[in-house]
Structures are given as structure tokens and as C-alpha cells.
């Protein structure tokens with residue numbers, strides 16, 4: 336008889352409303368950790384008082400906060416964040432609306448298993464204002480990208496993308512809400528497939544087995 340594989344351990348990092356985190360929580364609860372292939376073991380943030388942390392607490396998960404301003408240098412913050420995440424021994428770390436660029440120490444520990452979701456079709460419109468920038472540019476389609484994090488800003492190998500049409504009447508918030516509907520489904524699908532199937536990164540290509 337084939338042995339069932341242990342569910343992969345996920346740490347999710349958030350900075351805001353946490354609806355992507357909620358989509359992961361709901362899917363794990365509805366599907367079961369074994370069938371989904373992963374369980375969320377902790378949620379971390381770079382700030383207090385956000386709905387993302389409240390969602391984790393309501394789900395009974397441990398949380399931690401690692402704020403840049405509590406550390407002397409950015410490198411010290413990065414090392415502290417890496418240590419806080421490492422304490423939960425994750426297989427994968429998911430940045431779900433985590434609005435910070437991690438540094439060398441974090442990537443030394445979690446490079447190749449740190450997944451981010453970005454609200455634009457990379458390599459177009461990287462950075463903190465992907466939705467606003469696509470709208471201002473006059474693009475007719477945009478979307479979301481789930482990718483591995485490397486040492487650039489939204490430059491790591493792409494795992495999956497979802498396309499969203501831009502409507503004439505869109506403002507940033509309406510467009511972002513429609514992107515997030517696609518993004519939540521994409522993130523849940525990608526994280527589950529990475530966890531269940533395993534993957535390898537070949538240069539810029541991600542091959543899910």
C-alpha cells in the first residue's frame with residue numbers, strides 16, 4: 336500500500352486584509368489537510384492590528400509580528416523575520432499581500448520555497464502599485480502572477496498567471512477587487528499543486544511534477 340505523504344507545512348505572511356490567506360484557510364478546512372496537501376502552521380505580519388492577523392487568530396493559528404521599526408537595520412529585521420518563520424519549520428512560505436521585500440538572510444533559508452502573489456501580469460507592472468500602474472498605462476488586460484521570490488522586485492520564476500480585462504469604468508479599487516477574485520483561486524490552486532505534487536525550478540521555468 337502506498338503511504339500517504341505528510342501535509343506540507345505553510346507559513347503565510349500578510350500585511351493587510353488577508354483575503355488570500357482566508358481563501359487558503361477555507362480551502363484547507365473544506366478539503367482537509369491531507370487531501371489539499373498542506374496545512375497552515377503560522378501566520379506572520381510586518382505590522383499589528385490588521386485583519387489578516389485577526390483571521391489567523393479566529394482560525395486558532397499562532398501569529399507573529401516582525402516590524403522593521405523594532406530593528407536597528409533592515410538586515411537585522413530580515414534576520415529576525417527569517418528566524419521567526421524558521422521556528423515553524425515550514426516547507427513553503429507564502430507571501431499573501433506581504434508588502435515587504437525580504438533580504439539575503441531570508442532568501443538564504445527560504446529561496447526556492449518562498450511564493451508570492453502579485454496583482455499584475457509580470458514582468459509588466461512590478462512593485463507596490465501594480466494595479467494602479469496597469470490602469471494608468473492604459474493596458475486592456477492585467478491580472479495576477481504567482482511566482483517564486485528571488486532577490487529582485489517581483490522578478491522570480493513565474494508559476495502561474497490569471498488574466499483580468501480592464502473595463503473603461505474601472506478605478507483602482509474596482510479593478511483590484513476583480514483581480515483578487517482570480518488571484519485567490521489561483522493562489523489556492525498553485526499552493527496545493529506545489530505541496531501535493533512537488534516541483535523543480537529550472538532557470539526561469541517552474542515544473543510542477
Ligand code: GRF
Pocket residue numbers: 349350351352353354355356387431432433452453454515518
Ligand atoms: C493582493 O492583491 C496582493 O497581490 C497584493 O495585495 C493584495 C492583498 O490582498 N500585494 P489580501 O490582503 O489578501 O486581501
